[in-house]
Amino acid sequence: MHYACMPTITIRDVPEGTRDELAARAAGSGRSLQEYLRAELIALAERPSMEVLMRRVRERVERTGTRVSVAQILEARDADRR
Numbered sequence: 001m002h003y004a005c006m007p008t009i010t011i012r013d014v015p016e017g018t019r020d021e022l023a024a025r026a027a028g029s030g031r032s033l034q035e036y037l038r039a040e041l042i043a044l045a046e047r048p049s050m051e052v053l054m055r056r057v058r059e060r061v062e063r064t065g066t067r068v069s070v071a072q073i074l075e076a077r078d079a080d081r082r
Helices: 016-028 033-046 050-064 070-079
Strands: none
Touching: 016 033
């Protein structure tokens, strides 16, 4: 990958505590803050937004006609804990 042609993003007014936490996470993963944030931004962009995810769920339910009740979900969750 050639980084010279990539755009730059500047984020202003980040609270000091937030910056410190992100720097600690970066250090904990053995990366610079820039490397850490770059990887996090790429991962964030690869995940669908909540709106897209919910649209996909609605479309799948409409397509398959599948309906699962809250009781069924809780029962399945609890079955895994036994």
